[in-house]
Amino acid sequence: MYITVDNQNTFVATGGKPFNPNLPTVVLLHGSGTDHRGWALQARWFAFHGYSVFAPDMPAHSLSAGEALTSIEAMGAWLVRALDAAKVSNVHLIGHSQGFLVALEAAVLLSKRLLSVTAMATASAIPVNPALIETAQKDPALAAQMMLQWGFGNQHQYGASAVPGMQPIGIGQRIMANNPLAIDLAACNAYTAGSKRAQQLASEGCASCVILAAQDRMTPKKEGFKLAQDLGTHAQVIADTGHMLPMEAPKQSLSIMKTFIQTLEK
């Protein structure tokens, strides 16, 4: 669906069903330079099993208009405005990589509307090599290739795909090369409040879940374990996958996500 946020046309994937703001809403937040399509399979499951799905393309990403936001804090505030525009009440926030940093910022603003947070292949801080940011500014396609070569785990480097016949590296490359990757990476690099925000959520009793990838070379799992500690929870690690976890292991990641959220609903 398209909604208007800050006077800009904004695309929000709803998992193939009309959006119903009165259902518990699963918010799926994409990582740097990517878009809602990284969640295609998980989104459909939630949408067809009693939840509403809200998976936005951040401003200037893929199907959404507007200017790219330059800080994680601004992205978190934007997300809350987007949820307000769609009249969403209660939310489970799920974020991949940068998307979880955005979730942390939004979570603090959402207060009692927040039901849970789920972190996927991420950390409380995501420092980015300045050379990569510079490459993303000059040649986004090349930077996307560098990230995908680093980001996908071993099996996907050898052509594995959760969806028969598809090439996740090729799909990711096309999406990332056309999105404001450099701005996203710079925003990640500058963000330092993650650990404090996570500890704040833990102190407020927010339910949380952390899903890590065994072969993650972008946000190494030791950093993910620290995040889990900050959130006051234990991390679960999916074997044989890299940083692009939502695309690499949609079935396994969905299994953990839905078990966590369904347990809370009970």
Next chain:
Amino acid sequence: MSKSSFLGADTIALHSGYQPESDHGSRAVPIYQTTSYVFDSVDEASALFNVEQGGHIYSRITNPTVAVLEQRLAALEGGAGAICTASGMSALFVTFFSLCSAGDHIVSAAQIYGSTVTLLKHTLKRFNIDCTFVDINDQDALAGAIQDNTKLIFCESIGNPGLAVSNLPAIADTAHQQGIPVVVDATFATPYLNNPIQHGADVVVHSVTKWIGGHGVAVGGVVIDGGNFDWLKSGRFPTLTQPYEPFHGMNFWEEFGPAALAMRIRCESMRDIGAAMTPHNAFLLLQGLETLNLRMQQHVTNAQAMVAWLQQQDAVAWVNHPDINADAHTKTLFPKGAGSMLTFGVKGGRDAGAAFINALQLSSNLANVGDSRTLVLHPGSTTHSRLSETDLVAAGISADLIRVSVGIETVKDIQADFGLGLRAAAKVAMAQLAQTEA
């Protein structure tokens, strides 16, 4: 440059899409000779049917062995996804079927495979899809043929059998300026010699029966979605950008983006038309693909040797290969050589040509190309026999044209065989001459 794999082409051909499975450690890709797949539960079955989960349901739609071939071919061409089909013609059909509806229009190169002409000119016409044929390298003619309802530009990277090389960057420029994708049949090139997506093509089709298989034992096709075309921005493709009722209103562009076309073909064409590749054929074709790069080197080397040899023979009237007096774009697009197809005519015309073919012992007279063995054919009386005289001229086919798919045998043996044929042809030519003089 768009990439789908960071492995080299030789490695992709051998490894991509399959690593030894955990149960038995089979090094070779197993043949999953099954129609269907047991679901863990009703919930899992439901998730698979509703595209909430990737996996296999029924081998008309997907099959694990076929999927390995699809993933290898997508990676070799640098595409976002691939769908294998029962044949090259079915690959073309599902592509046209997925992009066009009644009332739509296609612009095609005139110089293409005879059955594709028939599909575009007659079969699709029955469904109110029209086609205009043009000299694809005449940019003014191409631009002039595009209509408001044009959905795609079609060409072969090397035309069959005229062997004209399509100037893909120029064609893509013209097409993309008007929001139209370029579909390229790259069968004669193979991914070893040229990757059309890197030169502006949006969809690549192969008859994998040919060089990719190479052994002449299995028929198959593939559609590779380049993933670079913006179907929404074009505004011409409701099949990809509007809700699709049979899948709860799925919008393929919104859900799958760069793989929208591949997923539409998977969800609709494979389900409704069912031109599926069999797992056994996929296995056989994978055996060929593993050595494609090595074989293509030999094919090209032998073809170049045969061109040079034929040009020296008194009985030969003319020889055609894209590398002879090559255009600038041919040199750019085919730095390793423009394939292993050649055509030639013998002095004495069609009758002498027939004598040539009938005298051959090593080479095979048959309706195929891209076998490891040398193949010859007279297109005017076989593959292109259903074309009118006008269409034959447009396709670059003269009455005396002999099409040769140069194999990877020892080249002196091919030359010796052709020597037999040329002696037989020369006798006919001499008899004709004597008759004329009498």
